[in-house]
Amino acid sequence: MNIFSPRFISDKEFDDNFPKEIERLSGKHWAPATIAKRAAKFLVNRPGIKVLDIGSGAGKFCIIGAACSDGFFTGVEQRQNLCEVAATIAQHYHVSNVKFVHANVMDIDFSQYDAFFFYNAFYENIEGGNAIDKSVDLDPELYQRYTLILTEKLSKMPAGTRLVTYWGEWMPEGYELVYTNGNDSLRFWERRE
Numbered sequence: 001m002n003i004f005s006p007r008f009i010s011d012k013e014f015d016d017n018f019p020k021e022i023e024r025l026s027g028k029h030w031a032p033a034t035i036a037k038r039a040a041k042f043l044v045n046r047p048g049i050k051v052l053d054i055g056s057g058a059g060k061f062c063i064i065g066a067a068c069s070d071g072f073f074t075g076v077e078q079r080q081n082l083c084e085v086a087a088t089i090a091q092h093y094h095v096s097n098v099k100f101v102h103a104n105v106m107d108i109d110f111s112q113y114d115a116f117f118f119y120n121a122f123y124e125n126i127e128g129g130n131a132i133d134k135s136v137d138l139d140p141e142l143y144q145r146y147t148l149i150l151t152e153k154l155s156k157m158p159a160g161t162r163l164v165t166y167w168g169e170w171m172p173e174g175y176e177l178v179y180t181n182g183n184d185s186l187r188f189w190e191r192r193e
Helices: 011-015 033-043 060-067 080-092 140-155
Strands: 050-054 072-077 098-102 115-118 162-166 175-180 186-191
Touching: 011 060, 033 060, 033 115, 033 162, 033 186, 050 060, 060 072, 060 080, 060 098, 072 080, 080 098
Parallel strands: 050 072, 050 115, 072 098, 115 162
Antiparallel strands: 162 186, 175 186
């Protein structure tokens, strides 16, 4: 049983768990608690759904999503220190239906998952001022390559696969827009083909 109520937790309450150097990145790089809750509600449309957070950072989306749903959340992140922070916070809150994988998204088998969350994790490659840190190589060509690979992997998913995107202009092929908020920053998709 979780020791916090994800229904009521605020961004400040959650972000206070981060080391200071990671907490300062939250407003720009980690999904707000309200977004995490809304996305999880859409993605986990039945118990046991396996959700992959593409570029999970410090794990905020995964932990909140797992705590407020019957799904199992996996965050893939290329920065090991962020995976370690995320795992520590999940353990602190006793959230057991979540795990974090230190890997590049290119190496992940998407067929192991039912639904996906993408908060424009590749953007730091084209906008260096938005970099999380200097621990990984950043390059505009990586943005293009990662986006192409993500598109290819998602295009192979079966009909009914759900996806939530938060910020970014990218539109997945073969997915229909089900809902968007007023300013289009949060988009809910479902594969129809």
